Amino acid sequence: MGPKPLRHARPAFAAAALLLALGAVGPARAAGEDVHAAALQACPKVKGEIVDLNMLAEGLKNSNAVGLFEKLRLKTAIDEVIERLKAFHAGARRYSLPELQEQYDLLMMRIAAALQDKDVMLHGQLCNAWEPLWSDLQDRGRFKEKFS
Amino acid sequence: MSALPMPAGLARACAGALLAVGLAACQTPPAVSLPHHVLVRAYLADLVDMQGFACASVVEHVRLRRLDYQVLCDSGRAYRVWVDAEGRVNVEPLVGSLRAEPLPLSAQPQASAPV
Numbered sequence: 001m002g003p004k005p006l007r008h009a010r011p012a013f014a015a016a017a018l019l020l021a022l023g024a025v026g027p028a029r030a031a032g033e034d035v036h037a038a039a040l041q042a043c044p045k046v047k048g049e050i051v052d053l054n055m056l057a058e059g060l061k062n063s064n065a066v067g068l069f070e071k072l073r074l075k076t077a078i079d080e081v082i083e084r085l086k087a088f089h090a091g092a093r094r095y096s097l098p099e100l101q102e103q104y105d106l107l108m109m110r111i112a113a114a115l116q117d118k119d120v121m122l123h124g125q126l127c128n129a130w131e132p133l134w135s136d137l138q139d140r141g142r143f144k145e146k147f148s
Numbered sequence: 149m150s151a152l153p154m155p156a157g158l159a160r161a162c163a164g165a166l167l168a169v170g171l172a173a174c175q176t177p178p179a180v181s182l183p184h185h186v187l188v189r190a191y192l193a194d195l196v197d198m199q200g201f202a203c204a205s206v207v208e209h210v211r212l213r214r215l216d217y218q219v220l221c222d223s224g225r226a227y228r229v230w231v232d233a234e235g236r237v238n239v240e241p242l243v244g245s246l247r248a249e250p251l252p253l254s255a256q257p258q259a260s261a262p263v
Contacts, residue, residue, distance in 0.1 A: 039215040042233035099184045105215055106191035109229075113198050113237040127235025 040131065046124030052146055053078050053133065056126065060111065065118030074111055081107050086147060089140045097138060104134055185209075192219045196227050199239035203227070218242065 050056050057078050060071055081104055084095055095103070108130055115123040136142045189206040196203035196219060203221035210218045215231040226242040 038233040039231040040233065040235055043235050094181060095184055102211070102214075103184070103187055103191075106188060106195075109215070109231060109237050110191055110194055110198075112231070112235055113195055116236050123235065130235065 040127060043127035043130075044120070044124035046121050046128070048121070048125055050125045050129035050133070052136065053082060054146075056111070056129070056133075059122050059125065063115070063119045063122050065115050065122070070114060074114070077107050077110065082147060085137055085143060089143050101134060101138065104137065189219075192217060192229055193221070195229050195237060196221060196239050199237075201225070201227060201239060201241065 050059060057075050060066055060074055066074065081100075084103065085100055087094060088097065088100055108126065112123060112126055115126060136146065189209055192209055193203045193206045196206070201221075202223060203219075203225070205222045206219045207222050208220040212218060212230075217229045218226060219229060220226050228238075228240045228242055230238055232238055
């Protein structure tokens with residue numbers, strides 16, 4: 001089965017051009033660059049910290065902000081990111097390190113979006129842990145220490 | 149000819165096996181080795197959808213910088229998805245859609261450094 005057909009589909013380059021062009025005229029851009037450039041620079045100060053992805057998964061498991069099905073989905077997504085990083089550190093080059101970082105960021109965005117209005121404490125911990133966790137994950141030595 | 153009754157232990161084992169197979173079949177297929185852009189678009193579609201904007205799938209995306217994207221959904225609607233200073237994920241509809249005429253490529257934003 002092929003990809004879902006689009007109504008009024010146009011060449012991909014036209015869509016990409018539209019997206020890029022929207023960037024120059026969209027309301028977010030007009031509001032100012034700095035709003036976006038300052039990501040994660042003002043994480044809320046909260047008690048407790050998340051020191052690894054397993055601890056984050058445990059926090060999600062105990063949070064009332066996320067439903068059971070969503071918990072399973074996020075746990076699977078966390079495990080998949082760990083598996084891909086494990087493969088990378090073992091020498092596989094299916095994904096580059098920048099690609100893995102993007103996948104990690106998107107996973108964290110996915111989790112942050114689920115928590116941000118429902119579990120302020122865990123969301124704050126996640127925000128504070130976002131960069132340190134990646135720092136550990138990308139380092140082969142520290143990664144192997146945690147996941148071997 | 150009458151069938152022999154199945155021992156209770158065997159019946160339980162069969163039921164357990166069927167349940168395990170059923171659960172395994174219901175699980176999401178592993179996304180461990182999908183192409184990178186497919187993974188990215190799946191996450192972005194989820195993020196747009198979670199904020200209350202219908203987006204079954206993302207057909208195009210542009211990464212403006214780290215934690216900041218523009219996406220085009222299969223509906224033809226475009227959104228900006230970004231993380232703010234407090235770590236909150238925001239989704240904002242952008243003007244225009246696939247039905248609108250694309251603006252010239254000369255209007256592309258300048259590439260910027262990651263956060």
